[in-house]
Amino acid sequence: MKKxxxxxxxxxxxxxxxxxxxxxAEIKLGVAAALTGPVAKYGVPIRNGFTLASEEVxxxxxxxxxxxxxxxxxxxxxxxxxxxxxxxxxxxDKVFAIFGPTLSNSAFAADPIANQAKVVVFATSNTVNGxxxxxxxxxxxxxxxxxxxxxxxxxxxxxFGIKKVAVLYGNDDAFTxxxxxxxxxxxxxxxxxxxxxxxxxxxxVDFRAQLTKIKAQNPDAIVCSALAEEAANIILQARNxxxxxxxxxxxxxxxxxxxxxxxxxxxxxxxxxPWAAESVSARNKAFVAAYTKKYGAEPDQFAAQxxxxxxxxxxxxKAVKLSGNLEKDRQSLRDxxxxxxxxxxxxxxxxxxxxxxxxxxxxxxAQQDAHIFIAxxxxxxxxx
Amino acid sequence: MTDDLQxxxxxxxxxxxxxxxxxxxxxxxxxxxxxxLLSLGNAAFMGIGAYTAALATxxxxxxxxxxxxxxxxxxxxxxxxxxxxxxxxxxxxxxxATLGFGEVVRVVFLNLEITGxxxxxxxxxxxxQLWHIVAILVVLVYGFVRLRRSKIGRAxxxxxxDETAAKAMGINTTSYKxxxxxxxxxxxxxxxxxxxxFTFFVSPREYGFDPAVDILTGAIFGGTGSFVGPMVGSAILxxxxxxxxxxxxxxxxxxxxxxxxxxxxxxxxxxxxxxxARLRRKGSA
Numbered sequence: 001m002k003k004x005x006x007x008x009x010x011x012x013x014x015x016x017x018x019x020x021x022x023x024x025a026e027i028k029l030g031v032a033a034a035l036t037g038p039v040a041k042y043g044v045p046i047r048n049g050f051t052l053a054s055e056e057v058x059x060x061x062x063x064x065x066x067x068x069x070x071x072x073x074x075x076x077x078x079x080x081x082x083x084x085x086x087x088x089x090x091x092x093d094k095v096f097a098i099f100g101p102t103l104s105n106s107a108f109a110a111d112p113i114a115n116q117a118k119v120v121v122f123a124t125s126n127t128v129n130g131x132x133x134x135x136x137x138x139x140x141x142x143x144x145x146x147x148x149x150x151x152x153x154x155x156x157x158x159x160f161g162i163k164k165v166a167v168l169y170g171n172d173d174a175f176t177x178x179x180x181x182x183x184x185x186x187x188x189x190x191x192x193x194x195x196x197x198x199x200x201x202x203x204x205v206d207f208r209a210q211l212t213k214i215k216a217q218n219p220d221a222i223v224c225s226a227l228a229e230e231a232a233n234i235i236l237q238a239r240n241x242x243x244x245x246x247x248x249x250x251x252x253x254x255x256x257x258x259x260x261x262x263x264x265x266x267x268x269x270x271x272x273x274p275w276a277a278e279s280v281s282a283r284n285k286a287f288v289a290a291y292t293k294k295y296g297a298e299p300d301q302f303a304a305q306x307x308x309x310x311x312x313x314x315x316x317x318k319a320v321k322l323s324g325n326l327e328k329d330r331q332s333l334r335d336x337x338x339x340x341x342x343x344x345x346x347x348x349x350x351x352x353x354x355x356x357x358x359x360x361x362x363x364x365x366a367q368q369d370a371h372i373f374i375a376x377x378x379x380x381x382x383x384x
Numbered sequence: 385m386t387d388d389l390q391x392x393x394x395x396x397x398x399x400x401x402x403x404x405x406x407x408x409x410x411x412x413x414x415x416x417x418x419x420x421l422l423s424l425g426n427a428a429f430m431g432i433g434a435y436t437a438a439l440a441t442x443x444x445x446x447x448x449x450x451x452x453x454x455x456x457x458x459x460x461x462x463x464x465x466x467x468x469x470x471x472x473x474x475x476x477x478x479x480x481a482t483l484g485f486g487e488v489v490r491v492v493f494l495n496l497e498i499t500g501x502x503x504x505x506x507x508x509x510x511x512x513q514l515w516h517i518v519a520i521l522v523v524l525v526y527g528f529v530r531l532r533r534s535k536i537g538r539a540x541x542x543x544x545x546d547e548t549a550a551k552a553m554g555i556n557t558t559s560y561k562x563x564x565x566x567x568x569x570x571x572x573x574x575x576x577x578x579x580x581x582f583t584f585f586v587s588p589r590e591y592g593f594d595p596a597v598d599i600l601t602g603a604i605f606g607g608t609g610s611f612v613g614p615m616v617g618s619a620i621l622x623x624x625x626x627x628x629x630x631x632x633x634x635x636x637x638x639x640x641x642x643x644x645x646x647x648x649x650x651x652x653x654x655x656x657x658x659x660x661a662r663l664r665r666k667g668s669a
Binding site: 035036073074079080081083084087088090091092105108109112128130134172173174177178 | 391394395396397398399402491494495501502503504506507510583584585587589590625626629632633635636
């Protein structure tokens with residue numbers, strides 16, 4: 001049985017090898033994204049962003065006359081699938097670089113493969129700490145929460161004259177717990193006293209006990225690390241209890257779901273994010289118009305970051321003289337990337353070397369300013 | 385040709401490893417099934433093994449062999465402790481109890497400092513090699529072949545067919561059931577340890593409800609009439625998504641369709657000896 005399967009796989013490999021033999025003027029880039037399953041709501045906009053950007057680049061004659069070809073594979077946000085996809089892209093499709101994977105969890109499993117094979121892996125949606133510690137071939141243009149939240153807190157303090165805050169966070173989820181860890185450090189360094197710290201678990205619906213305790217301390221604002229659904233209920237119940245203080249949140253708040261549930265109660269909630277739909281830069285306007293025209297839906301931050309990532313790599317490829325030797329070309333792309341500067345849909349972008357870790361050479365994080373938003377009348381608008 | 389082979393191996397070695405690990409998990413659930421126990425705790429035991437082995441390498445710096453041994457030992461001990469009370473249950477009640485145990489294990493991983501909480505453990509070195517998996521599988525298969533005709537194997541079969549009758553024949557059903565449960569946990573734990581050392585990363589969500597059901601699905605898909613069935617079934621379920629990759633968006637739909645067709649037309653699984661015998665007769669007639 002196994003022999004038959006291996007035989008079939010061999011056949012498949014051979015078929016693909018024939019089908020994908022490309023003329024020299026094609027530069028293959030891999031995209032590993034979660035296109036099916038519960039994470040597809042992030043993966044699909046990511047794929048769309050890449051597709052749109054590569055079509056635009058090719059329509060303008062490609063990079064130095066070479067066409068970009070995307071090889072898009074579904075990794076289902078599962079670690080084994082992500083590893084399989086990375087290996088297929090690297091060894092079989094022989095791509096120059098890989099974009100992805102969608103979740104940080106998959107990245108921890110798959111990025112070591114790329115790093116070992118000396119292939120650039122470029123994340124557009126991994127925001128946790130430690131991704132770029134995996135090696136010098138790991139890049140990302142997704143801003144870490146650790147970079148966004150300090151700005152969010154500073155701007156909120158400036159806007160509302162906050163003196164002391166209460167903290168509320170979900171302690172059983174990687175994202176919300178990670179957000180809390182960052183908030184804690186930020187509040188310490190900005191010397192803002194914390195009246196009390198309360199926790200909840202994913203799926204909780206009643207937060208009145210925690211909110212009553214918070215109300216008793218009378219803070220100027222509530223710093224909250226939660227996903228949209230819990231966040232909305234927290235805000236709604238806080239308003240019902242007569243708490244009128246503003247909320248300061250993380251990227252988890254950045255969802256239409258927040259307003260579906262909390263409606264106008266969410267007003268004066270302050271968050272930070274990598275991309276603003278209403279940003280008036282010509283680059284962003286062109287992106288939003290092209291995306292909406294092609295896909296019939298408004299883009300989100302994941303699409304915007306993917307779109308920018310392709311332009312970043314395209315910019316780096318301009319400086320690369322293709323030698324025809326795949327290993328050499330991958331290396332030249334890696335060497336050209338750190339110095340790339342572009343004006344993207346998310347704003348001006350450069351790379352920043354990740355802080356050195358003992359014994360391991362690190363990759364590159366995004367050096368980019370976060371946009372700060374405030375909720376007004378059922379949506380987030382840029383705070384001025 | 386050697387080039388093609390090299391590319392094939394570089395691309396698919398993780399898949400081959402995964403097939404091997406799934407085969408071990410299939411054997412681990414087959415062991416309890418062969419004793420009439422519907423236990424869904426195998427994913428949790430795999431998780432305990434994976435975390436134990438990973439921590440042994442990361443924190444204690446133990447050699448891979450010892451880490452793997454610990455990864456088998458701890459789930460075995462846990463199985464012993466929780467097996468004594470829970471194995472008094474049978475049928476769906478046992479399934480529910482073991483499922484509940486799985487959830488408890490997941491929540492423990494989520495809340496302990498040493499397991500990295502919801503972030504899991506990353507940076508686990510690549511230690512697993514093909515021969516490790518092959519060697520362990522060969523030993524397991526040899527063990528299962530010998531088990532069939534042994535006193536223990538026959539006791540398992542007797543308990544599966546009719547527990548009361550087995551008891552009446554003087555078989556100590558409790559200790560045999562416990563034996564199957566503990567051995568199953570050890571195998572699952574070793575499989576978890578191997579898996580952790582070729583995927584660089586473990587996190588709580590890999591050992592929750594879904595993988596528990598996946599392991600059972602593989603066993604049922606292959607057929608639980610003999611130990612070969614679950615191995616074949618789980619191997620096919622591991623390979624199928626990669627084999628169907630060319631279907632792009634329709635991949636999972638076709639995957640599901642194949643599962644449904646097999647369950648409808650081959651209710652005893654793919655590896656059905658009676659079916660093979662019937663086909664052979666038809667062929668010769």
